[in-house]
Amino acid sequence: MNFRQLEIFRALMIGGSASRAAELLRVTQPAVSRAISELESRIGFPLFDRVKGRLIPTPEGQLFFNDVNNAFVGLDSLRSSAARIRDFGSGSLRIASLAALGSTLVPRAVRRFRETNPHTSITLQVLSSSGVRDAVANQQFDIGLAADEVDLSGVDHSVFQSARAVAVMPPDHPLTKNDVIYAQDLHNMAFISLAPEDRARSRIADTFEAVGARPHIVVETPASMTICALALQGVGIGLVNPMASDGFEKRGLVIRPYEPAVFFKSYILFRPDAQRARLVREFTSALNDVLRIGAKD
Template sequence: MNLRQVEVFRAVVTHGTTARAAEILNISQPAVSKMLQALEHSIGFPLFHRIKGRLTPTAEGQLFFREVEHAFAGLVNLRGAAARIRDYGSGEMRIASLSAFSNNLMPSALASFMAKHPNIAITFQTRMSSVVRDLVSCGQFDLGVVADEIDKTGVECRPFVELRAALAMPEGHPLARLDVVRPADLDGYPFIALSPEDTARQHAEAAFDRAGVKVRTVLETPYTMTICAMVATGMGVGLVDPLTAKMFMGRGLELRPFEPALHFRTMIILPPHRPPSRNVEAFIEELEAAAAVAV
């Protein structure tokens, strides 16, 4: 079986006769018949009922045609991708990011990039850092932004944004009277924590241990945005990055500096053994420019 035989089969089913298929494909009618016979011999079952010179697809032929249509749809997509690559370089870009930047840095960087590169098709997904790492390491995505606790094997890493943690609290909370919050100040207050694997949480727990404080954790989440949302409802207090917390300021949440200094560190990751395209490098520039303004 070869692609030309399959193309002939598709043309006969689509147009109804070998004569019309031959005309469309610009070959002779005997050539059409010969290729159909060769295809049937190759796959091992008849594709058509031949009754009084007319061809009607068999049940198996109809099933095979369905699969052929799927395959040709893929070829159409390949032609489109080739055209985009020819005209615009890499015609698409796939980006994944941790959620902390999905409502601030990413929209700003994407808007700026797309204004300069309107013909690049972009796929953007927000995932946990470990999932982003897996998507990039296997080459499904071209670029990822992750927290620094990920397994760094199998990806190329570049340092990105470092944000000092602040304590988020409901508006009017007793801790809002303090200029700086320290571990001992959290004693007795309900605490909303990041996931245990988060390095910022690990450093926070080390600070609590040094101060002899055992915080009362009421909820765990991998997302600082979720911490902010929960804090704004009055559920408790939590350590967050101030960039994510900005959108909650004035909406039930206050921030205070936290001592000792703790940091959220992030990285840009790229697939291994594959130089980034010009478009990926251009987007990284936009991302870094957005971070320089926001941080």
């Protein structure tokens, strides 16, 4: 039993006659009859009854056709999959991001990417940095953006961004009169802090310790965007990744430079070998383009 025999059998069942099968496959009618006879000999039961020059499928032949047809449907699916991989990489792209980038920079990159890949299916999820790393390591996502506190084992990675922290506060905060916020300015101030496991928090704490400042932590949260939202509501002042503050200034949030410099660092993560896929390469390029454009603004 070989593929050509099965292909001819399927064409005969679909076409309804040996002549039609021969026409569909561009072979001679004797070649169709010979292939069917060889297939019947190989499988050990008749596929057709010969009635007055016509081929009538036997019950066994009909059952066998159902399985053969299902196999060909699977092959058609494989052909479509191969075409998608050839033309679009995987045909879909799954992206996971930390919140600071997942609602600002990443959507801009998605828009840029879709200009040249309008038919690609995209999944975007905003997760904690550890969740991003796990999702990529477990091959649930193709690309991840995570803060530098994550475990980088099991994933390909490179540094993506290093952004200098800014201070955010409500418009009626007493420090709005300052052009620059210094670490010592935050002594005894109501302070909205990042979560303890965040490495940026440790770097911020070092700047406080260097000048003996003791801010009063009123809320802890893992997301810079949440700090912005809390600061806008008058809860306190915070230090955030500037990407997370995008759009908040129009709503009244006051943003000031912070001294000494503290940097929020992020990594771009890939499944092993995923960087070879065209879609992954193109989306990575879109991310870098948007990051570069933002740096110029």
